[in-house]
Amino acid sequence: MPELPEVETIRRGLLPKVRGRTIADVVIGDRKVLKSPPERLAASLAGRSIVDLRRRGKNLIFDLGRQRLLFHLGMTGQLTFRDPGIEDGGFVRHPTTGLQRSRQHAPDKHTHLQIFFEDGTAVLFRDIRKFGKVVLFEADEDLLRHLQGLGMEPFSEDFVWKSFWKELSRRRVKVKSILLDQGFVAGVGNIYADEALFEARLHPERKTEGLSRAEAKRLFAAVPRVLQKGIVLGGTSLRDYVDSDGEKGSNQDELRVYGRAGEPCPRCGKTIVRIVVGQRGTHFCPRCQKKPG
């Protein structure tokens, strides 16, 4: 599932390929994921140039000058670049490493939006479960209104201990739940929440009001650390996630607890367990992440 590291990896891969490019045409697939009327999307996007590609939490935002095109990838969303001059899944000549297999894929029944440039290359939005969304905003202030509920952005100047502690103390919820709350820290999803809690050695069902400053500080440090690791490794590909070239990330091999129920804890060897917290599968080490009682 695309969380901050996956969306950031897509952004970095896509940016050099789309910046400065002019949209020639768009092709609409299933309109259910398009939160703006397809006719307006098509009419508004044609002729626009892509000035920048930004990210806020798990949202990817195309800056089109005045307009903003927002993608949220939901559970299974993919945003890839496709060059029709290259065979899908075939071999391409890589500038430094020689021949390399192309992972780009042709549009299929799950491709809901294709943004074509003048030379025939395109950005494809594909989403099997259709939990993703595409929204067009006419101006930046409309986008900001849409994003106003989001919390601190990791790696930005907003992400400071004072705010983290203040917000954490204000709320009275399970620590796993607050990590998943996009109004607290933007961009953390189920995988990185479990990883951060393991890193901080906190039981996912600990209540926020019961955390000591030292414990909260561990969490404050762990969140950007696990996210950064995810970015460095190109994201976590458990099932559907691929980057803008259609390539899988490698952070799935480095996960400490997520999806590892029944396996030994990498820190102490005790068996990792899986419980449900807030309707979400939650993985932790019962020895390293004790619930004080």
Added chain:
DNA sequence: AACCTTCCCTGATGGC
């Protein structure tokens, strides 16, 4: 405010 349930959606999986 916190907490719970339901909904959206498809593909993988396992039982029979």
Added chain:
DNA sequence: TGCCATCAGGGAAGGT
């Protein structure tokens, strides 16, 4: 081309 139930989950919505 077997059929059906279950599960995965981000986020919005609605209820308690």
